[in-house]
Amino acid sequence: MLVSTKWLAEYVNTQGLDPKDLGEKITRSGIEVDAVIDRSQGMTNVVVGHVKECVKHPEADKLNICQVDVGEETTQIICGAPNVAEGQKVIVARPGAVLPGGIKIKKAKLRGEESNGMICSLQELGIEGRLVPKAYAEGIYVLPETATPGESALPLLGLDDIILELGLTPNRSDALSMLGVAYEVGAILSEDMKYPEAMYTESNEKASDYLNLRVDAIEENPMYVAKVVKNVHIKESPLWLQHRLMAAGVRPHNNVVDITNYVLMEYGQPLHAFDYDRLETKELVIRLANEGEKIVTLDDQERTLKSNHLVITNGKEPVAIAGVMGGANSEVHDGTTTVVIESAYFAGGSVRQTSKDQNLRSDASARFEKGVDPKRVILAAERAASLLAELAGGEVLAGSVVVDELDKTPVEVVVSPDFINNRLGMKISLEDMTSILTRLKFDHQAANGYLYINAPTRRQDIKIPEDIVEEIARMYGYDEIPMTLPVEESKPGGLTSYQAKRRQVRAYLEGAGLYQAITYSLTSKEMSQKFALETAPVTELLMPMSEERSTLRQSLIPHLLDAVTYNTARQADTVALYEVGSVFLGETESGLPHEQEHLAAVIAGKWVDHSWQGEKKAVDFFVLKGIIEGLMELLGHSKELTFERAVVDGLHPGRTASIKLGGEEIGLIGQLHPSEQKVRDLKDTYVMELNLAKVLNKEVEALYYAPVSKFPSITRDIALVVDSEKAAGELQAIIQLSGGRLLKAVHLFDLYEGEKMEPGKKSVAFSLTYFDPERTLTDEEVVNAHNKVLKALAEQAGAELRG
Amino acid sequence: MEAQLQQLKEEALQKIEASQNVKELNDVRVAYLGKKGPITDLLKGMGKLPAEERPKMGALVNVVREEVTEVLEARMALLQEQAIQAQLEKESIDVTLPGRPVKTGNHHPLTRVVEEIEDLFISMGYEIAEGPEVEKDYYNFEALNLPKGHPARDMQDSFYISEDILLRTHTSPVQARTMEAKEGKPIKIICPGKVYRRDNDDATHSHQFTQIEGLVIGENIRMSDLKGTLSVFAKKMFGEDREIRLRPSFFPFTEPSVEMDISCFKCGGSGCNVCKKTGWIEILGAGMVHPNVLEMAGYDSKKLSGFAFGMGPERIAMLKYGVEDIRHFYTNDVRFLSQFHRTEV
Structure with missing residues (x-):
């Protein structure tokens, strides 16, 4: 949510606070301000100019020589924009001006003609191209005739403004509107609100004589309000409205569409405007779509609907996908004279499903998904009607066409001040609590040792006592919470014997010269069972991001070998790695795979390198075997340990053994098969893997001292x-x-x-x-x-x- | 005979003087003082002398013998000393030559961070709880107040195995499982482990990463207890001078929810590149356990309360050690891993 601080000040007194300080206050009390953006970006010397004369440059087809009145003088400026013309009021960057991106404007000569400045497009003033009205997207921006040559262009364009970019958590959708943010700021600063006005003269004709309304899916659409406005003149919106929309990240179109978007930003209530005449039937029927029904939406895409998608129809065919996007067939266009304004409450789940299925997210769907304020449905419709009368010359028909079965009862939360203080570990007085609730404009009463609170409908996140705890705490200030430690029966913490042994295994292996590696659990289906001690049906992802990460591993060795290849290719003399991690085997009764903790190790390259004293040795089978023997001695299992020749796919048939404890197979050790080594461009590489869980869970004899004998052996x-x-x-x-x-x-x-x-x-x-x-x-x-x-x-x- | 004796003495002393090593000197000893030597011969030959000359002559021979012996012993001591000196000189080495390397490996930096956190909380009475990496939707979401249809549990964001089973997206299901197993009794645990999200791997995202979470449930566990606990953690992990601040946030499984910042450990709060000029660094999310979560696991939320917190060891390691790319943790480049060998502070 992008919040213009100038716009915000219309609804709440921001006490002249520096926007940065205001942002910090908002962040500390509940809504994170991700960025404070200065729209002027340090621009100066950007003024209104009046193009007195505009002729083609004799030497260059695409350039125009303009004589521009910039207030204190009339000066010559060369302009390459295709839409520049005599009589226009334009934006001029005068010599010495600095534009966003550090562009400095200087006097220049273009093909022999002097140019004293630049006539600017909105993009050149730092406005994103996607927000610039289509008419000016490819050229300079043209200001209204009322602009005075020489005056600064920045205030006219709303560029003397600072934007707060809010990073909203999903619970605070109430702040997806200027009014919502104003409530929050009002609570923080203890200021009252000023609400927007909705004042217009109603026509003698009644809306209900123009339009019939029926809702056939009341669960998905419990409230629908339609207003009808006649005799509108479609044109550009006034500049103030356009620049407010651009500041909020919305592209201006024409006055009717802009008004619906403006009210959306103001109230958080999405609106839609239909061309009344193009509806043809004088009727709106809201129903679930027929499976496979089609509609062409405003973005000219044909979309196929499912039977759980809600649509607005004219009684015959869909004219909009409810809460998501309007239909092209009923779109407001330059010749539109009568519009129907829709303000409705569409159920969040329904809109979410539709928007997901259609892969179409809009400012409207984002707000419906999270739930709009039931009390603003009518207010927003009235505000839009008022603006249509004011800015489009429209005649608002009397009354509205309404279906309303929406429950607007506020949620009552009852909580005791003691509960709040106990949860926080604080002693906030009842007066302080009620004062905070007043600032938040939560309807409340204190009686019988309890606070009775009617949560406002705009704050749908307030439902339970804990929510009130949070509201009180964040407004009182988290800095005020003292620091204590839990008071409880003192119990020693610690590791389980399994966890303690696993730490010793790590320390041992590292002492023996191996580095701990951590590799990915997901691998390709092909590699998932390679070198596995034990194989079982594999566990595969429903929607893998790639074939390489589609299946859970049953052996740790393949990824460790990848690490050996990686390091060897980067000139490592010795690679000695181990990993402790889970493998995933088959399926248990609960439906989850059987997760088994394994230990694997790989060694390659030099093992001893102390050449000047003649000690130099490459890794071999017995280096790794010795490490395993030492490990089993550490764990008290050396007496049960045996190695038996074995054959494992991918390992050297003459240099592979299975590792057994008391005759039970618990692991394998071997040299990588020469042909595998060749593929990976490796020298002799040895690998081993143990079922660590089995080893660590194995019973071990009590450690008991044997007397040290004085007799010789x-x-x-x-x-x-x-x-x-x-x-x-x-x-x-x-x-x-x-x-x-x-x-x-x-x-x-x-x-x-x-x-x-x-x-x-x-x-x-x-x-x-x-x-x-x-x-x-x-x-x-x-x-x-x-x-x-x-x-x-x-x-x-x-x-x-x-x- | 006397003259003969005198000549022998002169000869012996000359030869002693001429001896250059212990062996030569020993030869001299044997030659002149040995049982078959000329001095012994002289003594043996005394029987031929008149009786009255014998004592005088005997004494004379003994004097000569003692004199020769004394000189020889002195020479012997000198030669032995020289021999030792020579040997020491011969045995001396270049002490600047490299020693025989003792090659050891070390913990992965993530394990280093996780164990440091584990040990800190163990010292405060916590136990370490672990759970499966492939989880039921119920434990991963539903038991944590994320019912079906909740926007935060989009299929696009998680690795599902089937409709009901997925790779856990956080270690919180271990909390849910522990609560279920403890049947209403107090809890104090730390849950470290691997988690998975459907992200493309880049400098700041990894489809597999690590989390460590804490959970305390008991009678009258307060938010001040959470704040105090987190402060102990911050000071221990990042230095005694660290201050913490809590900011309101939102997680479905806690209410109230907060994020914790610590004062920047690099600049101390004045603003630098580590804290992006704010003086504060975001470290973890936390909050008071949501009553729905307690109730679902069979705890009476009127009687018991709790707090929970969670953080990413990758982020902590990146901050602490200045690692700029999360992929380093999973590439297992020995040049990276071996830098986490030494002790800190």
Whole structure:
């Protein structure tokens, strides 16, 4: 909503406040002023000129040489506008003038002819092209004959004005009108209102003799008022009305259309003018459209209606879409002499639906959608009739044609001052409260310890006691509310154990060298299940904005790989990222997908880079595996953790494993398949994903201290020769199972496959630690235990001791 | 024999003097003082002397031996000291060479902001509540006083999965779910999480972003409690000197509704580019829980009241760290992420 402060001052005394200060007061008490706009934009030296003579430039077809009376002198100005003509009163920017955009006007010579200034269009004065009346859209603006040469043109055009741009929240549609804003400003400044006048002499003829009215859809249209005005002269509106409309962001057309728009801006009540003769039937019938019925609207578009759209008809065919836009067939035109003014209450929901279906939003529909003030329907119709009489020479027929079943009873709100003070944590006196209600012009009474308030119909947002709390608080001032903290039973806050563990997981991974990434949950359908640990029916959007963001992910890996590609393409040596986020699987009983929190990580590039001391290493499978092992140790699950060779689509078939806890699959790890790496232009890249929810929810043994023993442990190393395919993990498992209670640790320390080995064989060396916390072990005990291990290895894995 | 002894001594002292390292000196020791050395030989040969000369000669040999030993020990100490010096010199390093890097990652800046806010409110007795990102229309809208047909719930603005299911547009459904689960009991929670809106991604919009909301319900929770709580938050997050101001606003789920500004942390209120010359920065929306919201979740709005507030960690991170484009948070450029490594203040 654009509010001209000059126009506003007609309805309420703004106490000569600087518009900036007024804007700040309005903002602090309830309606945000987004901008304070100076329409003059610092312009000077812009005056009225009288074109005394206008001849073609001898050297240039499109230029005219004009002799212009600018008050103190008559001077020559070259003008290129096609519509400049002798006798016109025009806007002249004199030498030294500065126009919007910093354009400076200087004396100049154009094709040998002197030019002392510029004859201006409205656009050159900073008015948006879409607001300039069509007649002047392509040339200079022509002022009324009454303008005096030499006087400043800015006041004539209303450019000596400051506009407040209001950013209205949906509840404050009452401020979608100059009167509504005046009420608000009046309440803030404790000033009374001055209402617009509606005075005209009624004709002897009655409106009801000219027009019949019937409403067949009373729910959608509970109130309809029509006035008939004869003998109107269609012409340009007076300048003051045109510039007020432009200031409000509305393009002037002709006096009848401009008056309906002016009253719309003034009262917030949308009006429509029909050409009475073009209605043909002397009848208006308001009804729901027939499915598929057609109408050509004012914007020359043919529109197909649905059966829930409300239309105004002449009894035969639609002449307007109610509350949205008029029809071309009944439009006011230059030859119109009799007009019907419509002022109605159309139900918000109905207008919203229609305007949405037709993809057509207008100043009118925006106001109907939010609900207009029932009490202004008649007032606005009368105001329009009065202006038609005054500005279009119209003869207003007696009375109105009315259907009115609209409930105009104000909402009563009963609230106690204690309630208000308790909610606010304040001690505002009853006197202060009633004084605020008086300023707001809320009809109220204090009795029996309660305030009885009749909310004005213009304020449809006031319904419940809490609304009164807000009105009192915002007028009293939010700065006055003290600062306290909730008084309540003291309870410790904190994280759940799941949340606390998740934080530790993050800290661990970051300590291990990984950065936390956050990627999008939405992906393409094609990528949504790639690398997924578990797949289920996908969750797709009804109306995606793009194919790339149409489906919820079932794996975090694809977007992390995108991040690796992105970073690698930007010369990153190492990319190590992890993400904690949800995947979306199938559908639960409630109809929502099953959301599972996962952890994924990717590593690529160099892992260790300390070259000057000879340490340099690229990432490999075991870097990432080590990170997972460390994580499971942190979470108390290292004993249950195993890795098993697996095949996953998109991963290297020889370098992929499933991760298991106690035999249950909880994740995967692997190298990106070389062909995938090639597509993404990546070097060796390793990925892993875990079902984090499952891991964190898994029960863990209580942490209990084991005494630190004073007895020594004994270590025995063995080098085994086994078949090349034999998995090290299998050997380790055999050792652990056969080592008995004295075997405390097994550590693989060497692996050799090569020339010195028999083909098809490899050597694996383990270091075994034997230990008894109670005493020093004897050689014999260790030898016994160790022999059992060797025997088991020989029997179960065909392992021989390397000679 | 005496002359022989004197010559041996001279020889030994010369050789000691000539020794250049511990090993050479040890060779001298063995050669002259060892069991097979000439001095020992002389002692052994004393038996051939007349008895009366033996003590004199014995004493003489001992004196020579002691003298040689003393000189040798001194020389030994010197050579050892020189050897240590030489070794230290050899072992010295260029301390300006780079150390072995310890590479660690760090939190995403949004997590950094969220955890900072979580920890602040945990210290004031709040718990952290979470909920699904795919929500029922009921929890996302209806339970929050946004009935069907409300203009704020246009299909165009949300990602719907079906008529009744959508990607949550705010974290407020977690509040609605918590209220339902607590069955009328007091609540004090913070709800962080991802939310989604049907926006084209640009410098200031992201179809996926983060929110963190707070909710307190109890007996006689007042607007002054909201103001006090928000002031504690502003000072902790943006500095002890921060002032707050509340401006009236509108949200369907609160009444009264306010927006909170803080005095600009860059210029202190005098006006700069961060606060767009106003001295104030808009940080969050808040209000007293709407009675309809309380009643729908089974709370008696006559007996209990509450406040709620919500903010965007993206906005806070952008303000705090001067990030100019919201897309940086979702590009995962390591050059961006790694800047949030160090501690603050």
